[in-house]
Amino acid sequence: MSSSSAKKSTIVRAKKWIAIGTVRSAFRVLEVAAPGPGARWAERLWLTVPKRAWRPKSFPPVPEGEAFSLRVGAGTVLGRTWGEGPAVYLMHGWGGTGEQLDAFVEPLVDAGYRVVSFDAPGHGASSQSMAGRGRSTLPEFIDSLRAAVDRYGEPHAVIAHSFGAAAVVLAVLDGLSAGRVVAIAPMSDPIGFSYTFAKMLGFGERIRTRFLKAVEKRVSTSMDVFDIPARMRAVDPATLPPLLIVHDLGDREVPVASGEKLQAMWPGAELDTWTSLGHFRILIDPDVVRKVVAVVSVSSVPRTLPVP
Incomplete structure (x- = not known):
């Protein structure tokens, strides 16, 4: 990297940290003085998709x-x-697009799916969100x-990345019948992430609880519906399809602890687990793609063993 490029990168990082510091300072004040407006701001940020x-x-080149x-x-x-052939669904994550999973297309088609x-x-070519x-x-x-x-x-299978994996897990808990699920770098606790979100932005429980209520009102659904850990404790294991979790040990966006939590x-x-692939390159790594397609290609197994 040239000295001018390094200087530019340093300036960009400095501006980013100044902006984050300003937001955190504002939220700390709002937490005490005006949690209502703070919650409305937090809700907007919570729902905002990366540009x-x-x-x-x-x-990877794929047919049209x-x-x-x-x-x-x-x-x-x-x-x-x-x-x-049997349908395999690909689901991208927050701020992503379907084409991020294009590396899986031709191998799956060649395998007969x-x-x-x-x-x-609110993503890619689709229309805006509600x-x-x-x-x-x-x-x-x-x-x-x-x-x-x-x-x-x-x-036959669903292959999902990050936030999309949380959506698939919830769909399964709501009754979606799938032969198997592959969760790549999965977010396993969307509601639990609200605590991380609050810590990152510098606000406390007064804003956190209010902004979740605002989200609840917007989507007309109780936040309890999206509490994966609580719902998993109540589910009949016999209703769950086989699950493969693929996660990089150095994932900075969704740490591997999230994948471990889902496994538990x-x-x-x-x-x-993999190394040196991060949160996104894991989607195009040839070895990962081969492993996932091989798992998807295994015939579905009985969800319950026959009684002898």
């Missing part, structure tokens, strides 16, 4: 596929399908998957 989705230097559109709420979800991929509301431009919500991720399944049939909650889940 730029991660892109590798070059996406067949475009489709789905009505989800008041919006339109756009996606593509490839191949014929129909691949279904889409952009969630939360407004530049935002999205967890229920819309779940509803998009349900709409795709209604169109293309019961999943999900009876029989396998955790496959």
Whole structure:
């Protein structure tokens, strides 16, 4: 890196930390003096999607596929399908796009599957979220998957990344029947993340509880519905499909502890850890893709063993 590039990078980092420090200072004041306005601000930030989705230097080439559109709420979800056979659904994470999982398309088609991929509301080519431009919500991720399944049939498997994996877990807990699930760098506790979010932005319980109430009102659903650990404690293990968790040990966006937590909650889940791939490059690593496709290609196993 040249000296000018290094200087520019240092300036950008400094500006970023100044901005974060200013936000934290403001939230500390609002926590004490005006938790209501603080909660409204926190809710906006909670629902805001990053402006730029991660892109590798070059996406794996894939055929054009067949475009489709789905009505989800008041919006339109756009996606593509490839191949014929049992359906395998690909679900991106928060701030992502369906094409981030393109590395799985051709291997799955070659293995005899129909691949279904889409952009969630407020992401990629799909229309804006019910939360407004530049935002999205967890229920819309779940509803998009349900709409795709209604169109293309019961999943032989679902491969999901990060926040998308949380949506898939919740869909399964709500009754989605899937032959198996692959969760890559999964977020395993969306409600628990609100504590991390509060700590990161510098506010306490007065704002945290209020902003969750605001989200609850916006999506017309109790936050208890999205409490994965609590719901996992109440689920019948026999209703759960086989689960493979793929996580990089050095993931900075969603630490591997999240994958370990999901493994501990999900009876029989396998955790496959990797190194030096991070949160996104794990989606295009050839060895990871081969492992995931091999697992997906295994015939579904009985959810309960026969009584001798």
